[in-house]
Amino acid sequence: MTDRALLARARAALPGGVNSPVRAFLSVGGDPPFVARGQGCRLWDSEGREYIDYVGSWGPLVAGHAHPAVVEAVERTARDGLSFGATCALEVELAEALLARYPFAGKVRLTSSGTEAVMSAARLARGATGRTRIVKFDGCYHGHADGLLVKAGSGLATFGTPSSAGVPAAVAELTLVLPLDDEAAARALFAEHGRDIACVVIEPLPANAGLLVQRVEFLRALRELCTAHGALLLFDEVISGLRVASGGMTALTGITPDLVTLGKIVGGGLPVGAYLGPAALMDQVAPLGPVYQAGTLSGNPVAMAAGLATLRLLEQPGAYERLEALGARLAQGWGGALRAAGVAGEVARVGSILWACLQPGPPPRRFDRIDPAGAPRYAALHRAALSRGVWLAPSYYEVAFVSLAHDEAAIDAAVAVLAAALGKG
Ligand code: PMP
Numbered sequence: 042m043t044d045r046a047l048l049a050r051a052r053a054a055l056p057g058g059v060n061s062p063v064r065a066f067l068s069v070g071g072d073p074p075f076v077a078r079g080q081g082c083r084l085w086d087s088e089g090r091e092y093i094d095y096v097g098s099w100g101p102l103v104a105g106h107a108h109p110a111v112v113e114a115v116e117r118t119a120r121d122g123l124s125f126g127a128t129c130a131l132e133v134e135l136a137e138a139l140l141a142r143y144p145f146a147g148k149v150r151l152t153s154s155g156t157e158a159v160m161s162a163a164r165l166a167r168g169a170t171g172r173t174r175i176v177k178f179d180g181c182y183h184g185h186a187d188g189l190l191v192k193a194g195s196g197l198a199t200f201g202t203p204s205s206a207g208v209p210a211a212v213a214e215l216t217l218v219l220p221l222d223d224e225a226a227a228r229a230l231f232a233e234h235g236r237d238i239a240c241v242v243i244e245p246l247p248a249n250a251g252l253l254v255q256r257v258e259f260l261r262a263l264r265e266l267c268t269a270h271g272a273l274l275l276f277d278e279v280i281s282g283l284r285v286a287s288g289g290m291t292a293l294t295g296i297t298p299d300l301v302t303l304g305k306i307v308g309g310g311l312p313v314g315a316y317l318g319p320a321a322l323m324d325q326v327a328p329l330g331p332v333y334q335a336g337t338l339s340g341n342p343v344a345m346a347a348g349l350a351t352l353r354l355l356e357q358p359g360a361y362e363r364l365e366a367l368g369a370r371l372a373q374g375w376g377g378a379l380r381a382a383g384v385a386g387e388v389a390r391v392g393s394i395l396w397a398c399l400q401p402g403p404p405p406r407r408f409d410r411i412d413p414a415g416a417p418r419y420a421a422l423h424r425a426a427l428s429r430g431v432w433l434a435p436s437y438y439e440v441a442f443v444s445l446a447h448d449e450a451a452i453d454a455a456v457a458v459l460a461a462a463l464g465k466g
Pocket of ligand 1: 099
């Protein structure tokens with residue numbers, strides 16, 4: 042079956058032909074290929090074309106596609122049953138592996154997605170503090186729970202307004218929205234609403250609207266404000282956790298949050314999320330405490346096995362150094378290609394997470410400093426790269442991921458393609 046025929050069937054059967062919106066390629070144009078197979082750092086579409094992949098399933102595949110150790114663990118575990126609805130040893134193992142990486146935390150609850158993890162952690166924060174408001178930042182994404190599909194209101198208003206139809210204004214108003222990188226705005230918000238704030242949720246490395254690298258002092262100021270006002274600090278490390286370091290941004294910054302949420306890598310390509318914190322806080326979750334949260338497939342053995350196998354690969358000596366070196370090589374090559382083509386822009390990077398910011402000057406730290414004029418430039422680059430066998434995220438605002446399955450040759454091949462694509466762009 043050709044991609045064209047599949048696309049027609051997909052569009053007839055699925056809204057937009059997809060099960061998650063960005064996959065539809067609406068912001069870059071062109072028809073999305075259908076992926077038939079992935080191996081290592083490569084993808085093949087249903088018509089047999091080969092691509093070097095820099096999306097990695099949007100983050101989980103830090104070990105690459107179909108890593109033999111992960112596939113073997115999944116196969117072996119699946120033979121003994123797909124789901125039990127009772128606790129299995131692999132859940133304990135994964136929980137312990139996560140707690141070892143986040144020593145501030147005493148207990149973890151496993152969920153089936155990042156969305157669930159953040160939604161549940163926010164509920165826990167509200168339950169534990171008895172407060173109703175949460176604070177989020179313009180440009181951070183935390184999944185699609187109603188209270189987090191919220192954007193800043195107009196003007197100086199910090200009360201959130203829905204960023205999706207179907208989210209009641211009354212729910213959105215409970216979320217206060219701040220700009221990133223602005224201690225003064227955060228202080229002013231706490232001065233006014235501090236007693237009502239249950240938690241501040243932030244991606245400590247915001248990677249859902251470009252890569253908006255924060256100053257550690259800013260994150261530290263949030264920690265201090267939360268402590269001073271009795272609010273909890275939630276680091277949403279669904280992307281950064283286990284990727285930028287084994288203890289994520291929590292380890293890199295040395296800042297101790299009250300709650301961390303994980304996803305993506307923690308399931309090694311299968312659906313897993315997690316939220317973790319000190320035991321006394323986590324014990325407020327059901328069944329021990331009054332904060333309800335559950336999941337039919339949570340702790341699913343096959344997903345646990347995939348996550349554990351992936352963590353083991355990351356534990357091998359030199360894994361993070363390798364991700365750093367490969368990420369640096371791609372950033373350097375991509376940046377050089379931009380300069381050679383005379384395209385204004387710079388590649389922002391932390392470890393194996395990269396974003397080509399296509400505007401003059403250094404990459405910004407806050408969302409409203411991203412010039413949307415970069416989007417059509419990126420769309421042209423995306424189409425040209427795809428046609429030359431490099432699979433980039435189909436949106437200007439999404440980052441690129443490098444995996445342990447990439448090597449120097451795959452990076453250099455991609456850089457050559459980007460250089461050619463920019464030349465024609
Ligand atoms: N938080 C962050 C920081 C994310 O990047 C994402 C997904 N990209 C989520 C939460 C939601 O995770 P999921 O898509 O697994 O529900």
